[in-house]
Amino acid sequence: xxxxxxxxxxxxxxxxxxxxxxxxxxxxxxxxxxxxxxxxxxxxxxxxxxxxxxxxxxxxxxxxxxxxxxxxxxxxxxxxxxxxxxxxxxxxxxxxxxxxxxxxxxxxxxxxxxxxxxxxxxxxxxxxxxxxxxxxxxxxxxxxxxxxxxxxxxxxxxxxxxxxxxxxxxxxxxxxxxxxxxxxxxxxxxxxxxxxxxxxxxxxxxxxxxxxxxxxxxxxxxxxxxxxxxxxxxxxxxxxxxxxxxxxxxxxxx
Amino acid sequence: xxxxxxxxxxxxxxxxxxxxxxxxxxxxxxxxxxxxxxxxxxxxxxxxxxxxxxxxxxxxxxxxxxxxxxxxxxxxxxxxxxxxxxxxxxxxxxxxxxxxxxxxxxxxxxxxxxxxxxxxxxxxxxxxxxxxxxxxxxxxxxxxxxxxxxxxxxxxxxxxxxxxxxxxxxxxxxxxxxxxxxxxxxxxxxxxxxxxxxxxxxxxxxxxxxxxxxxxxxxxxxxxxxxxxxxxxxxxxxxxxxxxxxxxxxxxxxxxxxxxxxxxxxxxxxxxxxxxxxxxxxxxxxxxxxxxxxxxxxxxxxxxxxxxxxxxxxxxxxxxxxxxxxxxxxxxxxxxxxxxxxxxxxx
Numbered sequence: 236x237x238x239x240x241x242x243x244x245x246x247x248x249x250x251x252x253x254x255x256x257x258x259x260x261x262x263x264x265x266x267x268x269x270x271x272x273x274x275x276x277x278x279x280x281x282x283x284x285x286x287x288x289x290x291x292x293x294x295x296x297x298x299x300x301x302x303x304x305x306x307x308x309x310x311x312x313x314x315x316x317x318x319x320x321x322x323x324x325x326x327x328x329x330x331x332x333x334x335x336x337x338x339x340x341x342x343x344x345x346x347x348x349x350x351x352x353x354x355x356x357x358x359x360x361x362x363x364x365x366x367x368x369x370x371x372x373x374x375x376x377x378x379x380x381x382x383x384x385x386x387x388x389x390x391x392x393x394x395x396x397x398x399x400x401x402x403x404x405x406x407x408x409x410x411x412x413x414x415x416x417x418x419x420x421x422x423x424x425x426x427x428x429x430x431x432x433x434x435x436x437x438x439x440x441x442x443x444x445x446x447x448x449x450x451x452x453x454x455x456x457x458x459x460x461x462x463x464x465x466x467x468x469x470x471x472x473x474x475x476x477x478x479x480x481x482x483x484x485x486x487x488x489x
Numbered sequence: 490x491x492x493x494x495x496x497x498x499x500x501x502x503x504x505x506x507x508x509x510x511x512x513x514x515x516x517x518x519x520x521x522x523x524x525x526x527x528x529x530x531x532x533x534x535x536x537x538x539x540x541x542x543x544x545x546x547x548x549x550x551x552x553x554x555x556x557x558x559x560x561x562x563x564x565x566x567x568x569x570x571x572x573x574x575x576x577x578x579x580x581x582x583x584x585x586x587x588x589x590x591x592x593x594x595x596x597x598x599x600x601x602x603x604x605x606x607x608x609x610x611x612x613x614x615x616x617x618x619x620x621x622x623x624x625x626x627x628x629x630x631x632x633x634x635x636x637x638x639x640x641x642x643x644x645x646x647x648x649x650x651x652x653x654x655x656x657x658x659x660x661x662x663x664x665x666x667x668x669x670x671x672x673x674x675x676x677x678x679x680x681x682x683x684x685x686x687x688x689x690x691x692x693x694x695x696x697x698x699x700x701x702x703x704x705x706x707x708x709x710x711x712x713x714x715x716x717x718x719x720x721x722x723x724x725x726x727x728x729x730x731x732x733x734x735x736x737x738x739x740x741x742x743x744x745x746x747x748x749x750x751x752x753x754x755x756x757x758x759x760x761x762x763x764x765x766x767x768x769x770x771x772x773x774x775x776x777x778x779x780x781x782x783x784x785x786x787x788x789x790x791x792x793x794x795x796x797x798x799x800x801x802x803x804x805x806x807x808x809x810x811x812x813x814x815x816x817x818x819x820x821x822x823x824x825x826x827x828x829x830x831x832x833x834x835x836x
Binding site for chain 2: 366367368370375380383385417467469470
């Protein structure tokens, strides 16, 4: 039987602990004055429909049927721009993982202003590829790092297709390369459909759609039957990157 | 009654927790001993400071050393970094063309000796590793080497009784993550300097060459030093030295990294320091003696390979007498201070 006094002590002690943790949490959060909050959301789609991993069959422009088991890519160096100014997110490295819904949204504080475009890289800039061990989104344990030819895998798409001639009809596109002719990373700028006014202390959202269908024909034709796999920097990686670099568009501003 | 006891215990634990947290903060501040990488007299400054974003400390070095010698960094516990990088072999694998890894597998290249890495901009025979901090990920994850994955290693380290304290001493908190592990390893391997061979002592005026060594040195400067540049005995470039392609392995070297056919069959020029203990030689360890390696340059270079280094188009003319003198000189590059230094040895 629970003794009344003991119960009170328990509640008090828990309350005491809560207070300690709360004050600790408050201490570590820094509130920047005059900043607006901008939330960036990514929706992975195929031809307008939200991407469904594993179970949904898709058809590419060459009538090749495929499923997607894994889709991961880096979004980095985000900035919000207007003709006079641009605001760059600090430490801007995000790993989008279609299997992890929490990875599809993130927020940061931005200078209150009116912006009419957003820029970002799909992938990780060359500096972070040559600067040693990183952490957070860039932690090599996230499975997006090549050790034999050191550098980040910028974009990873895996799945299956009856058009693939390799074992288990796998398709596997691991795209990377950050230097010289093999550099797959480019800064993409997308105009916002209408100017986005960020007000201090208020929160806005930019929803970006990624249409995976573009990977097959964004710029270059990519047929699964011809090239079901790439796992190194080079010409094929570059061609595929040129495709997925075209797959982003603004869905909505809120 | 029982409940009362449990609650008072809970309270006690909570209070203890608060006190421990407070006391750690006040009485155990993060005070690492900072170290500086000594640049031997007369040596060039490293091209980039490998410790620029990884301040070298005694605690970081010691943690890195412990990790280097810890088999738990491998899948089955048998393959520490040190199992292929043995101090008595100048941190190469003694007497092995290829090293042994997980599940009775061989590596595909000869394990390079580890020293003077602070002066080595690109690591691996093909230069595929661009920073000392991330280099360790390659052997750690290779299926024929340590065959592990990062998360699994970190779980093992977190469970250990000693590591959390060592990470705290090195980095200020008990957090164990891949970045800290890799930075600590880099502090150890990047600190290994070989600069105390007889050759070095002669340069410093502390010793003198015998007549044969002196002749060998003159020959060396004439015939070898263009690639094996003093004082590091490598220019860190990638060159094709005309080895016949091993058709079992078909290793084309740097081309795999750069996708450039001009880099076909190019491998990093290795340092000749400590070569008496780091045999066998070449990227595939095909030559077991220094004599065989010299003979390669005298008579065996495949001169039809399009990417053959221009300095080797006519092979290298070395007489038998000169070969012996060269070998006498190369013996002076052995640094017993390195291979016996307890600072680099397992605890």
